[in-house]
Amino acid sequence: MIPNSDVSQDEELSILLTTASEIIEKRCGRKFEIQEYIEKHSGTDWDHLFTKNYPITNVDYVKMTEEEVNDYEIMPEEGILFRDSCWERGQRNIEIKYTAGYEDNIPKSLEQACLFLAKVIYTEEWGKASERIGNQYSVTFIQGESNDLPPVVLALIGPYIGRAVR
Template sequence: MGVQGDSIEQEVLQIQIAASSQVIENYCKRSFKLQSYSERHSGNSRSSFINLRNYPVESIEEVVIPGKPVGEYELLEEGRIFCPSGWPAGEHNIKVTYTAGYVLPCDATTEKPRTLPEVLELACIFHAQWMLRTPGVTAERVGDISVNYSADGEGLPPTVVSLISPYVGRWV
């Protein structure tokens, strides 16, 4: 019986961690998993930069402007692409396909060790613990039993916000 209980607790914990990971990604407005992404951006002749949603960028597979690849561009830090001549103006006329993100602990191998900053992992653990302790409860009272639940989740705990704030997407 103990094994089955442990199995259920393990499953609940995994669900809590997955939910916390999603909450943190939503708050940061980006994904952290190392994978391929494809985005469309609107060009602006006054700007020489495109800001990608996900970073760190490992590689850019292609940058295409209506049917033709762009030859001259430079990948800068934090997911910025620089085009010296400026990007041609147009609504969602630039398509960028790229690989970006971190190797998550669950995806790590000997050849590709985890690269997710430990502070993000810690924030996820803190958030999962917080959700387990106070699942939406904003107030309690023992005499005549009264419990209030938050309607909107009231955001993230301040500790989690302080840990993840350097990783919030700045471009979107």
């Protein structure tokens, strides 16, 4: 445990947390920090339109074939725009400008996953298959490239892994 008065490692810890956060966002296929987005979508004649990032906190506009549309319902937690009359079929014919993400309410499981992953990176434990301290110290690493996150991190972020967006 680092005492609060010791700030000598703050920069390194900040970089580790940022790195862990970026790895988790990449794996989840979405951003978690609140920000503004402009996305183009292809209409499918379906009544649901999925945004890439969520939860949605605000929708500035939705345009379908360059005309503004207002007859939709926002399902903020799911990142869905629902429309009774469906979203007109077309290639990249729908543009959405919206704000999504967590401001001060990032789920605790995501925070815990980030902290755990930062610790694993810091202690250089990522990629170890086994370690023996007995008569002679030895460590075995996973062969080849291991893109998989530690199982506990995968379990914590599982509910937040994004869906594919067209």
